[in-house]
Amino acid sequence: MTIPQIIFLIVAAVIIGSAFKVVTSGNLIHAALWLIVTLFGVAVLYAVLDAGFLAVVQVVIYIGAIAILFIFAVMLTRKEMRDRGPQLSSAWWLSAIIAVLTFGGLVRMLQAWSGFSKIPVDLPTGFDAVGLLGTALISPNAFVLPFEVASVLLLAALVGAVYVAFNRK
Amino acid sequence: MTIESLIWLIPLPPILAFFVIVLFTNRNKTLSHSVAIGAAFLSWLGGMIVFINAIGVHELGKEPFTSSFNWIPTADTWLKIGVLVDPLSAVVLFFVAWTVLMIFIYSAGYNNFGQPKGDHDQPGLQPHGATVEEHGHKHMVPSIEPMYSRFFAFISLFAFGMLTLVLSDNLLTLFVGWEIMGLCSYLLIGFWYAKPSARDAAVKAFMTTRVGDVFMLLGIVYVYSATGTLSFREIFQPQVLHTLATVPTPILGLSAAGLIGLLLFIGTVGKSAQFPLHVWLPDAMEGPTPVSAMIHAATMVSAGVYMVIRMFPLISLDPRTMTIVAFIGAFTALFAATIAVAQNDIKKVLAYSTISQLGYMIAALGSGAYVAAAFHLVTHAFFKALLFLGSGSVIHGMEHGVLHTGKHVDAQDMFNMGGLRSKMPITFWTFLIGGFALSGFPVITAGFWSKDEILASTFNGHTAVFVTLAIAAFLTAFYTMRQITLTFLGEPRTEAADNAQETHWTMTLPLVILSIFAIGSGWVGIPEQFPGLGGLIPNWFHEFVGSTLVEIPAAVPFNLVPLLTSLTVALGGLLIGWLVYRNVQTAKEDLLQIPVLKNKWYIDEIYDLIFVKPAYWFAETFVYKFMDKGVIDGSLHLVGKATASIGSTIRNYFDLPVINRFFGDGTSIVIKWIGNKLRPIQSGRIQQYMLVTLLVLLVIAGLLYYLLAMV
Amino acid sequence: MVPLSWYLILSAALFSVGLFGVLSRKNAVAILLGIELMLNAVNINLVSFWRYGDVTQMAGQVFAIIVFAVAAAEVAVGLALVISIYRRRNTVIADEIDMMKW
Numbered sequence: 001m002t003i004p005q006i007i008f009l010i011v012a013a014v015i016i017g018s019a020f021k022v023v024t025s026g027n028l029i030h031a032a033l034w035l036i037v038t039l040f041g042v043a044v045l046y047a048v049l050d051a052g053f054l055a056v057v058q059v060v061i062y063i064g065a066i067a068i069l070f071i072f073a074v075m076l077t078r079k080e081m082r083d084r085g086p087q088l089s090s091a092w093w094l095s096a097i098i099a100v101l102t103f104g105g106l107v108r109m110l111q112a113w114s115g116f117s118k119i120p121v122d123l124p125t126g127f128d129a130v131g132l133l134g135t136a137l138i139s140p141n142a143f144v145l146p147f148e149v150a151s152v153l154l155l156a157a158l159v160g161a162v163y164v165a166f167n168r169k
Numbered sequence: 170m171t172i173e174s175l176i177w178l179i180p181l182p183p184i185l186a187f188f189v190i191v192l193f194t195n196r197n198k199t200l201s202h203s204v205a206i207g208a209a210f211l212s213w214l215g216g217m218i219v220f221i222n223a224i225g226v227h228e229l230g231k232e233p234f235t236s237s238f239n240w241i242p243t244a245d246t247w248l249k250i251g252v253l254v255d256p257l258s259a260v261v262l263f264f265v266a267w268t269v270l271m272i273f274i275y276s277a278g279y280n281n282f283g284q285p286k287g288d289h290d291q292p293g294l295q296p297h298g299a300t301v302e303e304h305g306h307k308h309m310v311p312s313i314e315p316m317y318s319r320f321f322a323f324i325s326l327f328a329f330g331m332l333t334l335v336l337s338d339n340l341l342t343l344f345v346g347w348e349i350m351g352l353c354s355y356l357l358i359g360f361w362y363a364k365p366s367a368r369d370a371a372v373k374a375f376m377t378t379r380v381g382d383v384f385m386l387l388g389i390v391y392v393y394s395a396t397g398t399l400s401f402r403e404i405f406q407p408q409v410l411h412t413l414a415t416v417p418t419p420i421l422g423l424s425a426a427g428l429i430g431l432l433l434f435i436g437t438v439g440k441s442a443q444f445p446l447h448v449w450l451p452d453a454m455e456g457p458t459p460v461s462a463m464i465h466a467a468t469m470v471s472a473g474v475y476m477v478i479r480m481f482p483l484i485s486l487d488p489r490t491m492t493i494v495a496f497i498g499a500f501t502a503l504f505a506a507t508i509a510v511a512q513n514d515i516k517k518v519l520a521y522s523t524i525s526q527l528g529y530m531i532a533a534l535g536s537g538a539y540v541a542a543a544f545h546l547v548t549h550a551f552f553k554a555l556l557f558l559g560s561g562s563v564i565h566g567m568e569h570g571v572l573h574t575g576k577h578v579d580a581q582d583m584f585n586m587g588g589l590r591s592k593m594p595i596t597f598w599t600f601l602i603g604g605f606a607l608s609g610f611p612v613i614t615a616g617f618w619s620k621d622e623i624l625a626s627t628f629n630g631h632t633a634v635f636v637t638l639a640i641a642a643f644l645t646a647f648y649t650m651r652q653i654t655l656t657f658l659g660e661p662r663t664e665a666a667d668n669a670q671e672t673h674w675t676m677t678l679p680l681v682i683l684s685i686f687a688i689g690s691g692w693v694g695i696p697e698q699f700p701g702l703g704g705l706i707p708n709w710f711h712e713f714v715g716s717t718l719v720e721i722p723a724a725v726p727f728n729l730v731p732l733l734t735s736l737t738v739a740l741g742g743l744l745i746g747w748l749v750y751r752n753v754q755t756a757k758e759d760l761l762q763i764p765v766l767k768n769k770w771y772i773d774e775i776y777d778l779i780f781v782k783p784a785y786w787f788a789e790t791f792v793y794k795f796m797d798k799g800v801i802d803g804s805l806h807l808v809g810k811a812t813a814s815i816g817s818t819i820r821n822y823f824d825l826p827v828i829n830r831f832f833g834d835g836t837s838i839v840i841k842w843i844g845n846k847l848r849p850i851q852s853g854r855i856q857q858y859m860l861v862t863l864l865v866l867l868v869i870a871g872l873l874y875y876l877l878a879m880v
Numbered sequence: 881m882v883p884l885s886w887y888l889i890l891s892a893a894l895f896s897v898g899l900f901g902v903l904s905r906k907n908a909v910a911i912l913l914g915i916e917l918m919l920n921a922v923n924i925n926l927v928s929f930w931r932y933g934d935v936t937q938m939a940g941q942v943f944a945i946i947v948f949a950v951a952a953a954e955v956a957v958g959l960a961l962v963i964s965i966y967r968r969r970n971t972v973i974a975d976e977i978d979m980m981k982w
Contacts (some may be wrong), residue, residue: 023901049931073959077966095903103896118884118932136938143942150949157953161960853978
């Protein structure tokens with residue numbers, strides 16, 4: 001067990017555990033908070049994977065915006081401040097079976113892939129991941145187009161969300 | 170133009186006249202009669218040219234004018250039709266052309282051309298007079314016939330038919346002409362079609378002659394099937410005749426020739442009104458008088474005799490047929506004469522007289538007197554036409570008297586006449602000449618010569634026929650004189666007769682011309698051995714017409730007995746007739762008004778009982794009620810009912826339960842049930858949708874993975 | 881030296897948990913939470929493929945950034961819809977929003 005492996009296992013346990021709590025928690029606020037924990041774990045994972053920029057973006061965007069948005073949404077859609085009844089539907093066992101089967105199937109299929117047990121290559125010294133990422137995002141030979149389209153998408157989502165949720169008096 | 174081409178053209182003007190009048194000039198009376206009389210004149214002209222040429226040819230019988238062409242293709246030969254002018258048809262053409270022209274001219278006057286339209290005249294009825302105002306007072310005058318053009322159209326068509334018949338060289342076109350004349354006879358007898366008696370008479374004439382025509386057609390068919398030709402000259406080849414004479418037939422033991430001859434003769438029995446098919450001719454007097462003259466005296470009834478004369482070489486082959494022919498002819502001659510003595514209508518007397526005279530000709534033929542029959546045919550045409558036209562003139566004079574006095578008497582009843590000699594002189598003298606010709610007044614009338622020849626021919630070997638004809642000749646003279654006496658002599662018996670007037674020149678001119686022929690046409694046939702006059706003029710007629718046959722018949726050996734008999738019966742009959750009837754004033758005084766004779770020996774009533782009533786019964790009860798309504802309609806109704814029941818069975822047992830309910834409704838019910846069962850799948854709940862989707866996805870993915878992995 | 885397989889198994893597990901949440905939670909907002917988990921699992925996958933493949937190829941990271949953007953947009957619109965439905969129907973329970981049935 002090398003250090004990276006131990007770190008990985010701890011982070012993985014945190015992620016899975018909190019994810020589990022997200023989906024089973026009776027109180028929605030609790031669920032949202034557990035989501036934040038999960039997202040933190042994922043951010044740590046990004047950092048381990050030498051994708052520093054993404055780790056920061058994860059924290060800022062996911063946790064700072066989306067999770068907060070969830071909390072607002074839960075607040076806006078409560079009739080009373082008390083929790084009511086079980087939060088899982090009656091056919092949750094079927095969903096569990098399906099989830100397990102999905103997991104099994106995915107793993108099974110991935111096992112057949114040759115590159116399944118790859119070892120990471122050491123990064124070259126002076127490797128500027130962020131710089132390369134930035135260049136890739138705005139370089140016409142690379143991914144400037146998806147980048148711009150994504151911004152258009154966000155605009156559309158913005159307009160759409162405002163329109164849908166607009167409270168006409 | 171050759172003579173043969175001219176012969177083809179002779180029948181053409183009348184048929185063109187018929188079409189022109191019907192299509193174009195129907196409304197214009199002057200134009201119509203001009204077209205018709207012009208056409209008759211052209212045919213007359215053509216006929217005279219042909220006749221003059223024909224008599225100039227030596228041995229015309231051996232080399233007649235003939236022209237024919239192939240018409241219908243049969244298996245390996247052609248049926249030919251064409252024209253033929255041999256001596257027989259030349260003389261017949263002569264009298265046909267003259268009488269037709271005379272009658273056409275007469276018709277213009279008879280139909281009152283130039284007179285005003287009648288007061289109440291309708292097409293379909295006789296004209297009844299028009300009121301005119303003259304010198305301040307009104308009186309009635311004869312009015313013009315409303316259907317003037319129609320009359321001329323029909324008689325033109327008739328002339329065409331007769332000329333076709335006379336000039337044809339084969340039985341087929343002869344029959345065509347025969348039938349056309351039958352049609353015209355029907356149309357013209359029923360000319361005044363609004364009169365019920367005229368309509369009935371037309372139908373009677375047509376049906377009776379039709380009976381004869383059917384047998385004649387059988388004869389023609391038999392000729393064709395036995396010889397393969399219908400052309401006279403080919404049938405009369407010696408080999409053909411010999412074959413026909415020797416082939417036996419199963420009927421009455423006759424040879425083929427005899428049977429054919431009998432069948433053809435039956436056609437003549439119908440057409441020339443011999444017993445037993447004579448019943449139509451007296452009723453045919455319903456037609457206008459020119460019609461009676463032309464059709465029922467001079468031409469159409471003569472056509473029957475002409476046909477027998479033409480087929481003489483064939484008919485004469487079998488003695489039994491000849492016996493039948495002679496018997497019917499002689500019997501008819503006497504039979505009709507007995508009826509004629511009891512008739513009061515001026516036209517009916519002449520009708521029975523015609524029947525009787527035709528019987529003479531037929532009897533002569535049956536006795537083998539070929540030339541005598543032809544001779545009498547020619548002379549009879551002239552004097553009978555003359556007599557009929559004369560009677561028409563008398564009737565017109567009487568009509569004038571009726572209109573003048575306003576008293577309605579039957580203008581045709583002889584007992585209403587009398588003393589017309591002074592009122593209508595031309596009519597009287599011409600009628601007298603005609604009547605004497607009919608009676609056989611010696612030497613100066615044509616009838617004497619022809620009748621004498623017949624009596625002379627039958628005297629040798631056919632004594633029964635001779636005696637019968639002699640008695641009939643006596644009766645003929647008797648009733649003719651009766652007729653003349655009652656009509657013209659004595660004092661007028663009614664006011665109408667007193668006011669009678671001579672008729673228009675268009676009527677009297679033909680009378681005069683025909684009377685010239687009635688006198689002169691006999692002189693061409695004076696026998697060589699006649700005491701005194703014989704030999705002065707050669708017996709041209711005998712030589713000429715006799716040469717039609719292969720061998721000219723021998724001239725009849727002269728015998729005093731027939732000559733004396735003929736003189737006695739003729740003069741005796743005339744004298745007795747005059748003596749008896751000059752004192753008879755009314756029908757009651759007439760001793761010969763015996764019911765049996767007056768009622769024509771009740772033949773019409775017998776036919777009604779035997780033929781007409783059963784036919785009506787058959788048609789009404791059997792065919793109509795039983796067959797038509799019962800059987801035919803019944804089976805149709807049955808078919809209808811069966812079809813309807815089949816249809817309703819199919820509907821109720823198959824269509825409704827199986828197709829409608831089982832298939833139709835059933836399909837929808839099943840689909841509805843399936844739909845109902847499938848409904849809950851779409852619950853509107855997203856998570857359920859996702860569950861189902863993922864389940865299916867997993868299943869498919871698994872299948873694909875494992876299947877592909879195995880491969 | 882963490883083999884790639886560990887990251888992939890982790891990502892598969894996270895994805896399954898998220899799937900379970902989507903399929904079995906009553907509350908509509910909780911369903912969206914599950915969706916977020918699934919999207920994160922995808923991102924983990926993408927970044928680990930970037931790291932364990934050719935590092936100079938930025939496609940993995942770029943894709944992950946695009947996924948971020950899409951996730952954000954989708955959450956925004958989704959929650960707007962949920963709020964809008966809550967205003968109309970006064971409920972956020974997924975099973976009660978079934979107007980689109982048969």
